[in-house]
Amino acid sequence: MVEQSSEVRVAGPDEGTDTSRSDANPAAADTERELALALADVVGSADVPVDGHFFTDLGANSLVMAQFCARVRKRTDLPSPSMKDIYRYPTIRSLTAALTRTAPEAAPPEGAAASPQAPAAAPERVPRTSSRDHALCGLLQLLIFLVYSLAAGLVTDRGYRWVAAGSGLADIYVRSLLFGGIGFTALCVFPVAAKWVLVGRWKPGEFPVWGPRYLRFWFVKALLHANPMILFVGTPLYVLYLRALGARIGKGVTILSRSVPVCTDLVTIGAGTVIRKDSFLLGYRAHSGRIQTGRITLGRNVYIGEKTVLDIDTSMGDGAQLGHSSALHRGQAVPAGARWHGSPAEPGGTDYVRVRPARCGTARRAWFGFVTLAQLFLLYVPLAVGGGYMLFSEVPALGKRLDPRTASPSRADLLPDALLLSLVLFGGFLVGGLLVVYTVPRLMSPVVRPDRVYPLYGFHYTVHRATTRMTNVRFFAWLFGDSSYIVHYLRGLGYDLSHVEQTGSNFGTEVQHETPFLVTVGSGTMVADGLSIVNADYSSTSFRVSRASIGARNFLGNNIAFPAGGRTGENCLLATKVMVPLDGEVREGVGLLGSPCFEIPRTVERDARFDDLRTGETLRRRLAAKNRYNLRSMAVMLGARWLHVFGLTLLALVSADLYDAAGQVVFALYLTVTLVFTTGYHILVERVIMRFGRLRPRLCSIYDPVFWRHERLWKVPDRHLNILNGTPFKSLAWRLMGVRIGRRVFDDGCYLTERTLTVIGDDCTLNAGSKIQCHSQEDGTFKSEGTTLGDGCTLGVGSHVHYGVTVGDGAVLAADSFLMKGEEVPPHARWGGNPAVDMPEAAGRPGDPAAPPCPAGAASATVS
Numbered sequence: 001m002v003e004q005s006s007e008v009r010v011a012g013p014d015e016g017t018d019t020s021r022s023d024a025n026p027a028a029a030d031t032e033r034e035l036a037l038a039l040a041d042v043v044g045s046a047d048v049p050v051d052g053h054f055f056t057d058l059g060a061n062s063l064v065m066a067q068f069c070a071r072v073r074k075r076t077d078l079p080s081p082s083m084k085d086i087y088r089y090p091t092i093r094s095l096t097a098a099l100t101r102t103a104p105e106a107a108p109p110e111g112a113a114a115s116p117q118a119p120a121a122a123p124e125r126v127p128r129t130s131s132r133d134h135a136l137c138g139l140l141q142l143l144i145f146l147v148y149s150l151a152a153g154l155v156t157d158r159g160y161r162w163v164a165a166g167s168g169l170a171d172i173y174v175r176s177l178l179f180g181g182i183g184f185t186a187l188c189v190f191p192v193a194a195k196w197v198l199v200g201r202w203k204p205g206e207f208p209v210w211g212p213r214y215l216r217f218w219f220v221k222a223l224l225h226a227n228p229m230i231l232f233v234g235t236p237l238y239v240l241y242l243r244a245l246g247a248r249i250g251k252g253v254t255i256l257s258r259s260v261p262v263c264t265d266l267v268t269i270g271a272g273t274v275i276r277k278d279s280f281l282l283g284y285r286a287h288s289g290r291i292q293t294g295r296i297t298l299g300r301n302v303y304i305g306e307k308t309v310l311d312i313d314t315s316m317g318d319g320a321q322l323g324h325s326s327a328l329h330r331g332q333a334v335p336a337g338a339r340w341h342g343s344p345a346e347p348g349g350t351d352y353v354r355v356r357p358a359r360c361g362t363a364r365r366a367w368f369g370f371v372t373l374a375q376l377f378l379l380y381v382p383l384a385v386g387g388g389y390m391l392f393s394e395v396p397a398l399g400k401r402l403d404p405r406t407a408s409p410s411r412a413d414l415l416p417d418a419l420l421l422s423l424v425l426f427g428g429f430l431v432g433g434l435l436v437v438y439t440v441p442r443l444m445s446p447v448v449r450p451d452r453v454y455p456l457y458g459f460h461y462t463v464h465r466a467t468t469r470m471t472n473v474r475f476f477a478w479l480f481g482d483s484s485y486i487v488h489y490l491r492g493l494g495y496d497l498s499h500v501e502q503t504g505s506n507f508g509t510e511v512q513h514e515t516p517f518l519v520t521v522g523s524g525t526m527v528a529d530g531l532s533i534v535n536a537d538y539s540s541t542s543f544r545v546s547r548a549s550i551g552a553r554n555f556l557g558n559n560i561a562f563p564a565g566g567r568t569g570e571n572c573l574l575a576t577k578v579m580v581p582l583d584g585e586v587r588e589g590v591g592l593l594g595s596p597c598f599e600i601p602r603t604v605e606r607d608a609r610f611d612d613l614r615t616g617e618t619l620r621r622r623l624a625a626k627n628r629y630n631l632r633s634m635a636v637m638l639g640a641r642w643l644h645v646f647g648l649t650l651l652a653l654v655s656a657d658l659y660d661a662a663g664q665v666v667f668a669l670y671l672t673v674t675l676v677f678t679t680g681y682h683i684l685v686e687r688v689i690m691r692f693g694r695l696r697p698r699l700c701s702i703y704d705p706v707f708w709r710h711e712r713l714w715k716v717p718d719r720h721l722n723i724l725n726g727t728p729f730k731s732l733a734w735r736l737m738g739v740r741i742g743r744r745v746f747d748d749g750c751y752l753t754e755r756t757l758t759v760i761g762d763d764c765t766l767n768a769g770s771k772i773q774c775h776s777q778e779d780g781t782f783k784s785e786g787t788t789l790g791d792g793c794t795l796g797v798g799s800h801v802h803y804g805v806t807v808g809d810g811a812v813l814a815a816d817s818f819l820m821k822g823e824e825v826p827p828h829a830r831w832g833g834n835p836a837v838d839m840p841e842a843a844g845r846p847g848d849p850a851a852p853p854c855p856a857g858a859a860s861a862t863v864s
Helices: 026-043 062-073 083-088 092-102 131-164 169-198 212-225 228-232 236-244 362-394 396-402 411-447 459-470 474-480 485-493 616-657 664-689 705-714 719-724 728-736
Strands: 205-208 267-269 284-287 290-293 296-298 314-316 339-341 511-513 519-521 531-534 536-538 542-545 548-550 561-563 591-593 598-600 698-701 758-760 775-778 781-784 787-789 830-832
Touching (some): 026 062, 083 092, 083 598, 131 169, 131 728, 169 228, 205 212, 236 362, 411 459, 411 485, 459 542, 474 616, 548 561, 616 664, 616 705, 664 705, 664 719, 664 728
Parallel strands (some): 267 296, 296 314, 519 548, 758 787
Antiparallel strands (some): 205 290, 284 290, 536 542, 775 781
């Protein structure tokens, strides 16, 4: 679907394209004329004025201009504009002047001696893995999972029998403490031992996916991601654990990101460094069918902002800073004391460490770690193990089946027992969970006062962490999001939403915050998915919570980190993955795009095709209809969730019936069957909602029932697919969900929003945190269109591909890049940045030079 604005001004019969230029530069006049003709062809006009503003005069939009750029890019006789050029030079005349200033020198006249030129680099050959190796790797991964499940079942069986043999509450507590403590320790130690035995020390290099070396890599990565130590992110215990895995980390380091480094020996972090949440520093990346490992070196007192990506072979000197929504591409090095931001990062002047230090020494960190472990082993572990045993023994549906001294209930009791037990569990979580998130954080909120600096690893820090966890329960945001009812949920949490102008889609299903009590959102603002409100500032020794305010009549796109002190006011359009500025004047009445951001027109205000549905009686009727439909969607998806719990409960009761006969085998089979059941069940739910059909490209109002059905589709759970990352089974699941996906695709954690609008070719490589989004919602308008990746494409870590995009065979999109809607990437091209542009050096071929020299402070990082 080609989106064209109905407001493009067509020149009259006597109003030809103005190509008058200085006679001193006839080549520029020719370029100007050809660009004008190309734009006229794209917008379907006879011709366009060269001084007409693309957006305000011609009424074009970003999709139309992306198609214009793609068409010009195919012509070798014209300079290639990017979308950033389009926004900076929004007329044919200014664009021509800019492009001709930066274009290469013209070819010499005929007969003149041509200067020698380096030969063009040949397209990188994508290594092909045989289908036999691909299938064999998947089979071995399945076998590893089954053996691991069997071992876990054996340990669980012996532990349950030992705890059940206890007499009295005190004895059961002690047995639960011992068994749970030993089991938890084993779960933490086993990945460390497996890493050192199977891998040893990680070294810079590369190896093909689906091979023997990759299998060892995958096993270690899977163990780390399933590791319970992830619960200790933000504490000194997590730093100690990474040291045990081989990372060189100095004293006083604070890590808040839950993205676990895999190649830990290649990660060096100097003393006093802070790494904010949702940041990627993995020590590896997948590129053109190969895993590449490389060093990430951070000096002393480095600051890494939220939603950042550090590619392999990158470094930062002592005291350097990387702002939020930024990235270091392969080979980049930030000098000591420098402040960089953007994707790829470039020098900037903003100071991102916005809280003064506090007293927080080694003794305080050690005491916090000791208290955390004491709470874990003396309270949480016995409660989980002993509580589980009490549940199994006291609930008749389970106790009678597990106790060999009693007669097992008849098979006819299975369904009623599963029905009752699943209803109690699901209903209890739903009602009890809402009561907890609405009451407990409010009772704790006076403890942590706004704009007051507190030291880390104390009572106030503990309360702050508890508030953050309890008020960011994904289930409730999923349930109420994309409906009018999300407003009431967020208000109940503590959001200040001013006077709400209800749209029915004020917030999406993914919104998070540090504290809900210091969030203000202006009237008439709409927010898409992936908003992270950063209203807590951290140093390596202290933290402070502050109010974050989003102005009125804003629209926020996907995957945005909005910090306290963001310099945006009213009536702003914040594009997907934009870096919200923290300095300069307050932006109002404009759009912001990119990282670092630059101003663009707030063009959606000119798209008036659906304005009649957004006011007056029409809005009231359509909104009421949407609310009724959203209520039905919530009921349908709650029913689907409960039915899944019912299925798991039924499988658990069947396993309990077989427990005496099969013992530990039952646990292994239960883990395997539940994984297959969960994946297959949610695939079936999605296909049923779509009536086993496919989505079609759309351009409609959010008050159109077509959009409401699309919103329902977004509510189908899909996080269970993460366990399939890095295996051939992930592609199989996508294929069953309607993705047109090729053979031997390596998916390390990509997310697809519209499965049936996505086409992925053979041998593609999709990195962790990447996303293909085949839709856009801007204010009250919804647009969707297919996106196609050719054979052998690579999407970098954290990259984002928008709708209507075509990526040619063998093309590479660098880490943390944003490929805008309508773009066409030529075959074997290398694009990167936010927004993405042609960047041949972005991908970093295998065999590129090693990382730059380590900063002085990092080289001396202690591991004591």
